[in-house]
Amino acid sequence: MDDPRPPAEPQTFAEAADRMRSLAFRSDYVVREIPAPSGLAPDALALAGDVRPEEHGVDSPYGTGRFVLLHDPTGDDAWGGSWRIVCFAQAPLETEIGTDPLLADVAWSWLVDALDSRGARYHSESGTATKTLSKGFGSLADEGDGAQIELRASWSPTSDIAHHVRAWAELVCMLAGLPPGSEEIAVFGPRRSARG
Template structure:
């Protein structure tokens, strides 16, 4: 008997899902890279980070940023309702006057739902939160003035191993939050946004 612990094999369903994520086509406005997956959430996981690309051609998380995590557990946790779960995060600056709009959180959630539907990302059990953050600088930070951010955290259960549409919907979500024109039909932009890509 060997003293080295056995390496768990990657389930074929997870391998297929990872392959589909890696061949997904994110928007050109978003720089996507693979990052270490968080531990302890599931036996198998894949994580990606995305940052909006500024006018300089470089990724700038201050313009918009997000995370996409694919979880896989063959035991199909009851809360998931399946063997996969996608957990995502998206955040972008928002004009302070828009942050006061009582419906802006509803709009952010609709951008995610519409992007998933438009891309054919079949799923169920979606849940999440949309958060508006208002800030005002004081003292040494007074020059920052007032600012606002819109943040969306969401999760859902994919119904197939084809995760490319899910990643593409997340890509669309971040860019739409950042004020970039949507490429998905049926998704509309808020009337006034500060994109900051000039």
């Protein structure tokens, strides 16, 4: 959502990084710090999140995401300030859901809803939502048909970074079929194989 007010600095990068590292998440969503991409900004911190991962450090078959906080104290015209968030979220889907023509629109609306519900204020948002359908052949024929939704987005935050991180976590869980309030609900298996 566009905010007509000039962006306010959320806090110093060190404070934002400490805040991100101190956050707790729902028990079925595991978040860890990963190396941040280099060359995008003088300061960067990246997180990876996985819904019910089977092995530490391996993308979950239920849903996975990345969150990168970028900071350039001199500001960036394209960002409209000195802060930028880049996020990624993906989850496997049942093939029937993957063919829904509104799926990409729904995925984007879930991001906007998550940001709004967490009080995460922002401007200069952009992104893509991609749905992929796949069919296995030859030695992969046994994997059958599959679908996946992937959302890549970026925006410039104007409020506490913690609100943005929590919104990203909520988005990844939503894409994986775990809406807010569904903590500790049993899941019997991924909705399809996690082939990308």
